Amino acid sequence: MSSLRPSPVAPTVDFDRDGVQHGFLRLPYSRDDSAWGSVMIPICVIRNGTGPAALLTGGNHGDEYEGPLALYELARTLDPSQVSGTVIIVPAMNYPAFRAGTRTSPIDKGNMNRSFPGLPDGTVTQKIADYFQRELLPRADIVFDFHSGGRTLDFVPFCAAHTLLDKALEQKAFDAVAAFSAPFSMRMIEIDSVGMYDTAAEEMGKVFVSTELGGGGTSRAQTVRIARRGILNVLRHAGIVDGAVETGRTQWLDMPSGDCFSFAEDDGMIETMVDLGEPVEEGAVLARIHSTGRTGVAPREIRAKMSGMLAARHFPGLVKAGDCAAVVAVKVD
Numbered sequence: 001m002s003s004l005r006p007s008p009v010a011p012t013v014d015f016d017r018d019g020v021q022h023g024f025l026r027l028p029y030s031r032d033d034s035a036w037g038s039v040m041i042p043i044c045v046i047r048n049g050t051g052p053a054a055l056l057t058g059g060n061h062g063d064e065y066e067g068p069l070a071l072y073e074l075a076r077t078l079d080p081s082q083v084s085g086t087v088i089i090v091p092a093m094n095y096p097a098f099r100a101g102t103r104t105s106p107i108d109k110g111n112m113n114r115s116f117p118g119l120p121d122g123t124v125t126q127k128i129a130d131y132f133q134r135e136l137l138p139r140a141d142i143v144f145d146f147h148s149g150g151r152t153l154d155f156v157p158f159c160a161a162h163t164l165l166d167k168a169l170e171q172k173a174f175d176a177v178a179a180f181s182a183p184f185s186m187r188m189i190e191i192d193s194v195g196m197y198d199t200a201a202e203e204m205g206k207v208f209v210s211t212e213l214g215g216g217g218t219s220r221a222q223t224v225r226i227a228r229r230g231i232l233n234v235l236r237h238a239g240i241v242d243g244a245v246e247t248g249r250t251q252w253l254d255m256p257s258g259d260c261f262s263f264a265e266d267d268g269m270i271e272t273m274v275d276l277g278e279p280v281e282e283g284a285v286l287a288r289i290h291s292t293g294r295t296g297v298a299p300r301e302i303r304a305k306m307s308g309m310l311a312a313r314h315f316p317g318l319v320k321a322g323d324c325a326a327v328v329a330v331k332v333d
């Protein structure tokens, strides 16, 4: 790490100053329409003395909105007199992707959650990842990263943490998930964790919590309410914000293996046969893919490889071979 050049990102906020600061992570980005231009990533720092620090992010993927909606509001409304410690808020982490309304950056096609640990002399997305890796994550005790399904997936609303080898760290993360009090709480095993922000934080020993709160490239009244209440709950649970955690009923879910996922093997028009949250039996038809090129062709069925509950589904009406069609999770007590 020490051989890397310094980050080109210049913050306009002072992380060690008390009070509320609204500023930017300014990342130089020279281009045709702005020779000495920059990407200006909004950041808010709310600090009141020494104490634990929370790093809160939305817009890791640019087409997921519950996180940004909750975090722009939190930045506007959280009073430092309610805070003991530091809250660092970056509501739109992959800001170019967020501005474009796309999952990945329009500048370099970078998927922020596959770009860690990043590079200080890489692409724009890699430079943002590197700044989080080397400057922001080390400041945090607890890291909260909002996700939703984006344009192509839709989820039942859940808060989640990973099963980890470090069981003490795992327990702290699951305690924070419980405090968030989403309708569902998920124990996740990551199948492809290389390059993820999650992994970067966990490898530093940080408590890392995430969500999937809906999707379809939009937000819903219910999921935004869940996000806003949940993040305050987590900050209260961590002792950073005053007040009691507003607990609610949550159903714990587990994704025990790769059999949770069903992928389309055909292009076509998808017919969902089970709605989100409904129970499914092993072998049940989750979706049918209809060929659209000619009439008279029978639809291809996608069947559940395990029993459980439908936790996520492909969102658009058209599907391509290789798309994730459905995710089944198991209810646990």
Ligand SMILES: [Zn+2]
Residues within 6 Å of the ligand: 060, 061, 064, 146, 147, 148, 150
């Ligand atoms: Zn996401």
